[in-house]
Amino acid sequence: MNDHQPKLSNRALTARLLIFAVGMFAFGFLVLPPLYEVFCDITGFGGRTNTTAATAAENPDESRTVRIEFMAVVNSSAPWEFVPDADSMEVQPGRMYFATFSATSRAAETLVAQAVPSVSPVAANQHFKKIECFCFTSQEFAAGETRSLPLQFIVDPDLPDYVDTITLSYTLFKTENNYVSRAR
DSSP: TTTTHHHHHHHHHHHOOOOHHHHHHHIIIHHHHHHHHHHHHHOOOOTTTOOOOOOOOOOOTTTOOOEEEEEEEEEETTEEEEEESEEEEEEEESEEEEEEEEEEEOOOSEEEEEHHHHHEEEGGGGGGGEEEEGGOOOOETTTOOOEOOOOOOOOOOTSSSTTOOEEEEEEEOOOOOOOOOOOO
């Protein structure tokens, strides 16, 4: 009987390890992403800003200016040229501002793009409010089309005093499903 016990013990260990591996896979791919999304939404971690239009009344703090730097990044496999129309601007917290980005499709067919924003430093995430943004909806580009992409924003006057520069970065991705929201 002692000869059979190690075989049974090895099989039991193998089964337990297999169950553990499947459980860890499920946890990593099914449970962690939604938890991370909630964490980022609550804390602003990862450069998250609002993903739908915010409403804000102007109440400018004329004693203060903040530099907003604009960056545009194209996903390595995306066939676009994408640039901010201005590299930066000086703003007063509490005042509404407009900026634009330009995108040109270099594809031979119609493609759909989605812009994903990021704000740094992390302390500015909850204070940078987008009123109108091309990132709220997917953008359909005809072959060779160039488009101006609008952004309307306000920096909350409650922005911590030590933050004097905010970097707003957009990454433009090609969407896989070619779904486009028609609410442009």
